[in-house]
Amino acid sequence: MDYTIKDVPRSEQPREKLNDHGAESLTDTELLSIIIRTGTQGKNVKQLSGQILSEYSFQGLLNVSRSELEDFDGVSTVKSGQIKAMAEIANRMRREKRETLESLSDVESELEDLKLLDSEKLRVFFLNSGNEVLGRETFDGGVSSVEISSEDLLRSAVSKNAAAIVIAHNHPSGKSEPTEADRDFTENLKVSGEVLGVELLDHLVVGRKVYSFRRDSDMLNP
Incomplete structure (x- = not known):
């Protein structure tokens, strides 16, 4: 059974914080929590997201393999796919935004x-x-x-x-x-x-x- 985040104060729950204050108010850990949605037994989604980001930055997630992500307890095949899709979207947006090579x-x-x-x-x-x-x-x-x-x-x-x-x-x-x-x-x-x-x-x-x-x-x- 997945361990949920319901026992965390509402103001610190990523989805509620998103609804109340907008995406720009979320930390990196909270943004990743929105993507992967649930944690695992004994570890809520914020704890799982924090563990992943302690190993890999958002840029690093682009290069890490899905099998390496699935080494984290609580990261299923579905979750690793979600993380990789998010990283690739961010990478493509970065490329679109950078129209010049100045340095x-x-x-x-x-x-x-x-x-x-x-x-x-x-x-x-x-x-x-x-x-x-x-x-x-x-x-x-x-x-x-x-x-x-x-x-x-x-x-x-x-x-x-x-x-x-x-x-x-x-x-x-x-x-x-x-x-x-x-x-x-x-x-x-x-x-x-x-x-x-x-x-x-x-x-x-x-x-x-x-x-x-x-x-x-x-x-x-x-």
Whole structure:
């Protein structure tokens, strides 16, 4: 039998607080309690939500697996699905809201999923002159194995009227130090882009940390 929250004062019950004061009045724990609705024997829903958020932030919930969530006593398959759906909605809203990439940290926040992959992916951000994102594309493979050339990337950028691009790829080994192939690809893309009027703003290599060619080398600096 699920342990309910009825013995908690009404003013502290998430649903009643939502009704009385609006969603903005709720804490993170109370918001998650609204989503998963019930706790379990000996643990009400606020206690269960607090336990989950003590392990994972809202951003962290996007990356944790459903099976890991179900390791929490009281989190069923249904509840883990609800939590993952909530996290993905928040992630999509964040992406819609962020229309520009103004800094390296903005780009890095778009690459968290690449740290978890066991195969290489190449992601490209197409930007206009105001750093507004015109589009994103993700390809299988890294710069040495992906089935797309620098010419193909630039052709796609031109078709989108992009003034600049940012590219990123992951190293499943966890090492973020660029390889010679990474350096060669970066140089070729930079030079070819200059001919076509498409600036390569940065190339990021994602391992356990993130290497930025603009920040950590001289290749893309003016």
